[in-house]
Amino acid sequence: MNRYEAVIGLEVHVELKTDTKLFCGCSTEFGKEPNTQVCPVCLGLPGAVGVLNKKVVELATKAGLALNCAIGTYTWFDRKNYYYPDLPKGFQISQVFRPIAYQGHLDIDVNGATKRVNITRAHIEEDPGKLVHSGGSITTSRYSCVDYNRSGMPLIEIVSEPEMHSGEEAKAYLEKLKAILECIGVSDVKMEQGSLRCDANVSVRPVGTTTLGTKTEIKNMNSFRSVQYAIEYEVERQIDVLEDGGRVIQETRGWDENRGITVSMRNKENPDYRCFIEPELTPIELTEEWIEEVKASIPELPDARRKRLVEEHGLPEYDAGVITSSLALAEFFDATLKEFPDAKSISNWIMGELLRLLNARNMELSEAKITPSSLAALLKLIEKGSISNKMAKEVVEIMFDEGKEPDQIIKEKGMSQISDEGQLAQIIAEVIAKNPKSVADYQAGKKQAIGFLVGQIMKATKGRANPGLVNTMLRDKLAEEA
Amino acid sequence: MKITEQNVEQVALFSRLELTEEDKAVYTESLNTILDYLDMLDKLDTNNIEPAAHVLSFKNVFREDKLQSSLAKELVLVNAPEEEAGCFKVPRIV
Amino acid sequence: MRLYNLSVFQLSELMEKKEISSEELTNAYLERISQVESETKVFVTLSKETALTQARNVDQKRARGEELSPLAGIPMAMDDNICTEGIKTTCASKILYNFIPPYDATVAERLKGAGAILMGKCNIDEFGMGSSTENSAFYPTQNPFDAEAAQGCISGGSAAAVAVGEAAFTLGSDTSGFIRQSAASCGVIGLKPTYGHVSRFGLISTASSLDQIGPITQDMTDLALVLNTICGHDVKDATSASVDVPDFTKSLVNEVKGLRIGLPKEYESGVEPQVAAKLQEAISKLEELGAICEEVAMPHTEYAAPAHYIISSAEASSNLARFDGVRHGLRVEAEDVSSMFKKTRSQGFGAEVKKRIMLGTHVLSTGNYDTYYVKALKVRSLIKQDFDRAFEKFDCLLTPTNPTTAGKTGKNPNDSLAMHLSGVCTLPVNLAGLPALSLPFGMVDGMPVGLQLIARHFEEETLLRVGYTLEQSTNQTRPKPGLFLKYNIHRG
Ligand SMILES: [Mg+2]
């Protein structure tokens, strides 16, 4: 393995968050009945021509700026000609010669080190329709059905330089890319709904050499993890081919999730896209002022936010990294912090209970019913000693599922902590009376016997006794009796 | 520049056209007649001339991101050669 | 009174005065069509029922006293590559033999809004590739002057329809000169407007950067009336110009004094002497009327035709890719998608279209792109420069429309190169996106001759003024079709 180095470049297609398609007024809403969001333009009907959605230019510029790209002040659209049943016009309108954004970069963290990945270009293009295969897969189906609802959806394609060297780096790149695009609000970046899709160009070369090996293009990955696994598989496959004295064939390969392998998609034709300037659309000229305006609308990006969490709020790097990996988490954190000033304890609760519950329920934070102010309220109750940490975990789960306020839950479930000294003194006296052996052990020097006694007090109060107070009072009482 | 029968075969594939052997010979000849004629452009020096892809210099023609009604359901498939479950049906892909 | 011999303006007045109804007029046209259509073959599709319904609607509106457009109730037709909702639109191709658009082209919508009555869809060359309708997948349209159909004269459904009275006016489409060339050889008026002045939304494009829809009419007044309805910005077409549209009837001025008219000498090479003589006659007349006519150099003219051939084929190869048997039109069944594409396209397209698609694919391929395609775009720049320079000095340019008598396509009408070259006078105008008018100007050997006037972008008004002046000052502009003398055609 270490005789070879993997070289990976990613092409990421991201659907932009607009109400309407790139060149027509059809809705971009996901998950509708097939072919109900189509018109002569996005169906490619003879004679229909489209007009560019202004919002797309704004969102693409914003994305380009957030990825540290230069923005083309004079760009246009081109036609990329090829035949496929999901492509209604027989060409895709894209930006081949002059992308709206180019020469950018983003920084990723892998194994504690920061690495810069350069971005070649980000260009605007239209999505094709969707093929539904009758037999489930493209290879086994006798026929297929085409749904053009997705046809004409606005995309940006973000192309990285071939500068990553492992599946892990690729995954880190995608996570960072997703965090940035989500943060600036240009896309839903949901891989499962297809609003973010990734193709990987993979090649290997002997360590120490600089010329690129023959690459394959890997498609069909539907999660960041499968991108990582597909790349890892493909790298090993290519190394095996070379070690066996074979040659890697330049081809497109599909990731078979079930079998965990990449398979050749065997395209017989060497494509020649015959690109030329789209004559039915006009060029786009952007002024520096306008670009500056877009730049000003970009909120704090994940990296800056992470830095702030570390420097201003004293969070550990790791916590800050996790919280800023998702816009929802970061916003939740900030909102909670406004009402409860202890950053570390908020971070503990987010990274502990909140993430655990999200994973267990397989949910997005937006779907959970808990709010930042209710979490802050809970943390205040813990601080005041009104509830124990242990009970708070139960409460937070109810807040998460049902969205009630913590004090209400505590009241309903009778979970409030007993901190009344009179009440506790009575219970302590009862426990001491019932357990003379443990008391004797303690007084004979077996200090750990106190644990048993505390446990009995907790049992008697159904866990509601204030543990700190119980400890102090119990020690005092035992000392008194000795 | 001449075009060979092999070129014509390739061009036909890119154009998704099926040519018989006879067609191939005929189109090779007629395309070469045209290409010979087009070669007269070689006489003209066009260095430093900007290519004009568009006729007029319009730019920044946009529309607002506003919803417009899509085609009525019964019109979408009205011309479909074959349909199934609201979709355009095509024979197998591979 | 033969209603089909009257102009739009005259018919409009009759309806205004309630001397005839639109329904009567439509029926008169339908009768005329039934008389001559078997010989002319002007139409690909007739829309009799919708025409009568539309006519009755207009009559009701008129009875209610609603304010109506001068085109209201007027029978008209348009080329079969302009989409009409619910009415078959074939591009004269087998591949679209059954296509019923679910939407109207913007021009069709505007004419509908004005109350014009659509009689049917006119024959063209398949996907507009040609200028004679010889490449129609269905049948050629007969030139109404070419009695023996032996001379291979240019004709187009939309021009012949106006010439023989099967429609009071029509809309054609012009990629290399079809509107002007067929109007010239049918003795009627044809105008290719400035690129972007008339919406192209709904025009089934052959070459998007060259195609333009324009009117074909009997006289200049009608031309102004139709332009008033179809010109203007369309939000659905990104190449549509947002410029103010004048009232074109105001340009119907019988006055050319002091107007500077350029005579590009390069356009005279290859022009038949008799056609050149007619041109000279027009020049003398214009000078007599006070215009200043001078020669102007257009040095890159000879390169226009090859450049046009490259650009139009390249764009067509891409525009025609959507005809793949998936969503509309012909499908030839096959085992897999790729074979289905090939079989459908091979059987659906005619020979000329296939040749252009392959040429277009070839000139755009890796290795040829710069040699042919980019080169052609550069030549287009030079052609535009020629025009720009000429228009620094001249208000308009005057040339023949067709280089030969009535636009004969050459010895071999199946030779696409010869056919293309018949457009040498008209196609540079498409490359530069300029407006150009073809005006009938007398006859040579029993066939009409057309003169072409070219103006600056968006200056159709100049063309209308010069055209109107010639129309009013000579008796050359209303030739009578020979073939149909037996039906007693009386123009003018
Ligand atoms: Mg792409």
Ligand SMILES: [Zn+2]
């Ligand atoms: Zn649409």
